[in-house]
Amino acid sequence: xxxxxxxxxxxxxxxKEAEIVSHRLMLRAxxxxxxxxxxxxxxxxxxRVLKKIEQIVREEQDRAGALxxxxxxxxxxxxxxxxxxxxAYGPEMLRISDRHKRELLYGPTNEEMITEIFRAxxxxxxxxxxxLYHIQWKFRDEQRPRFGVMRGREFxxxxxxxxxxxxxxARRAYNRMFVAYLRTFAxxxxxxxxxxxxxxxxxxxxxxxxxxxxETGESGVFCNSDVLDLPVPSDDVDCQxxxxxxxSQWTSxxxxxxxxxxxxRYEREVPADKRVSTRGIEVGQIFYFGTKYSDxxxxxxxxxxxxxxxxxxxxxxxxxxxxxGAIIEACHDEAGIKWPxxxxxxxxxxxxxxxxxxxxxAACEKLYRExxxxxxxxxxxxxxQRAGAKFAAADLIGIPWQILVGPKGLxxxxxxxxxxxxxxxxxxxxxxxxxxxxx
RNA sequence: CGGAGUAUAGCGCAGCCCGGUAGCGCACCUGCUUCGGGAGCAGGGGGUCGCAGGUUCGAAUCCUGCUACUCCGACCA
Numbered sequence: 243x244x245x246x247x248x249x250x251x252x253x254x255x256x257x258k259e260a261e262i263v264s265h266r267l268m269l270r271a272x273x274x275x276x277x278x279x280x281x282x283x284x285x286x287x288x289x290r291v292l293k294k295i296e297q298i299v300r301e302e303q304d305r306a307g308a309l310x311x312x313x314x315x316x317x318x319x320x321x322x323x324x325x326x327x328x329x330a331y332g333p334e335m336l337r338i339s340d341r342h343k344r345e346l347l348y349g350p351t352n353e354e355m356i357t358e359i360f361r362a363x364x365x366x367x368x369x370x371x372x373x374l375y376h377i378q379w380k381f382r383d384e385q386r387p388r389f390g391v392m393r394g395r396e397f398x399x400x401x402x403x404x405x406x407x408x409x410x411x412a413r414r415a416y417n418r419m420f421v422a423y424l425r426t427f428a429x430x431x432x433x434x435x436x437x438x439x440x441x442x443x444x445x446x447x448x449x450x451x452x453x454x455x456x457e458t459g460e461s462g463v464f465c466n467s468d469v470l471d472l473p474v475p476s477d478d479v480d481c482q483x484x485x486x487x488x489x490s491q492w493t494s495x496x497x498x499x500x501x502x503x504x505x506x507r508y509e510r511e512v513p514a515d516k517r518v519s520t521r522g523i524e525v526g527q528i529f530y531f532g533t534k535y536s537d538x539x540x541x542x543x544x545x546x547x548x549x550x551x552x553x554x555x556x557x558x559x560x561x562x563x564x565x566x567g568a569i570i571e572a573c574h575d576e577a578g579i580k581w582p583x584x585x586x587x588x589x590x591x592x593x594x595x596x597x598x599x600x601x602x603x604a605a606c607e608k609l610y611r612e613x614x615x616x617x618x619x620x621x622x623x624x625x626x627q628r629a630g631a632k633f634a635a636a637d638l639i640g641i642p643w644q645i646l647v648g649p650k651g652l653x654x655x656x657x658x659x660x661x662x663x664x665x666x667x668x669x670x671x672x673x674x675x676x677x678x679x680x681x
Numbered sequence: 682c683g684g685a686g687u688a689u690a691g692c693g694c695a696g697c698c699c700g701g702u703a704g705c706g707c708a709c710c711u712g713c714u715u716c717g718g719g720a721g722c723a724g725g726g727g728g729u730c731g732c733a734g735g736u737u738c739g740a741a742u743c744c745u746g747c748u749a750c751u752c753c754g755a756c757c758a
Contacts, residue, residue, distance in 0.1 A: 524758070
């Protein structure tokens with residue numbers, strides 16, 4: 243992508259409403275624009291990141307055996323009356339009526355709808371286990387939206403729903419999602435710690451929140467620093483195999499949000515030098531809720547003995563749009579964002595330090611073509627701004643690799659490559675640059 | 682949902698007390714000079730001053746009502 247043809251409305255000054263760093267940087271980097279309280283338009287740069295995150299979530303859900311579908315944003319009120327949540331959900335639910343005065347709502351979550359779909363088709367225990375998920379916009383009419391996309395009213399969420407014949411099978415489904423979540427967040431460059439959590443209004447008795455440690459997080463958290471060094475399951479983990487060893491490894495180390503924090507146990511189990519008391523951002527939560535919805539909505543399957551039984555369910559959410567902010571909270575410095583490569587809007591940016599000069603133009607064009615040919619997502623800053631402005635913009639938008647092409651280096655046949663994450667620099671030949679980034 | 686504020690150009694702000702027909706910095710456009718860490722000079726474009734009423738010869742400014750947004754707290758993927 244040529245920057246001169248891209249849409250990147252960078253701001254030099256800080257918008258006054260943005261209090262936390264991720265919100266400030268997202269606005270300054272031209273990633274989002276606020277359209278109403280807690281409602282954002284995703285501009286091209288932000289949209290690229292959102293899509294990368296979404297794709298990682300999707301790949302790990304698929305790996306875990308979940309099946310993607312897509313449910314609508316609007317749902318009929320009657321569906322929610324069946325579960326009893328239409329009234330219980332309260333003013334956070336956005337209620338709408340259509341021209342026929344039918345009552346609808348903009349979905350804040352989809353347990354009811356997925357249960358309705360499930361019960362319409364699945365009749366036998368032999369169709370289980372089943373895990374269906376979608377990645378769709380949700381709306382929760384928060385009393386006080388804030389912190390940009392970290393707590394918007396409209397947000398993109400991955401929500402998966404598992405269906406199993408009994409509790410033991412449901413716990414295996416829960417474990418598969420637990421492992422998928424460990425992998426998902428690690429692939430994005432985040433340390434997300436699973437913490438025992440309250441089940442809240444969704445119900446059930448087993449739940450973990452996945453928390454990214456950050457001073458600007460909304461909830462207080464307490465954990466044993468050992469949990470930060472636990473190994474994340476690798477690519478070849480057998481999701482259909484026995485995962486209980488991994489789960490117990492992760493859940494035996496103390497980690498809790500302030501809501502369920504047990505100070506006595508914390509002090510008893512965690513040595514003083516390993517106590518971490520900080521704040522965190524919730525990026526995912528998983529629940530096992532048993533037969534709560536299948537009882538209320540009569541989602542029954544016929545078991546091996548011929549008797550109908552309610553299925554055991556779980557639901558598993560990832561805040562996809564929130565993750566964009568969470569990653570920035572975890573990865574930035576004074577100059578701007580430092581995207582982990584896996585979610586970066588572009589892998590590399592070419593900075594032509596003397597636009598209009600024959601030598602640098604030719605070298606940049608060649609490099610740009612070669613990187614593209616090698617499948618690298620590359621941004622070419624071909625604007626006629628001065629070098630300093632290009633450096634500042636590149637640092638701000640956080641592209642992992644900056645390739646500096648200027649007359650000084652070219653005189654010796656060299657380009658300078660700067661790594662955004664640690665600021666390290668190397669002088670390399672063009673071929674070496676291509677090999678390093680594409681290879 | 683309690684409390685406190687704000688609304689003037691794309692962004693950040695001044696002007697309002699004391700009414701007289703809107704200004705500054707950044708950004709944008711043109712030209713020249715610059716050119717490896719957010720350049721300089723000169724010229725230029727852009728605002729029914731959140732909306733609706735009222736007072737007045739005259740309202741960004743005073744009065745009334747409304748709306749939107751922000752911050753602190755209680756609450757949430």
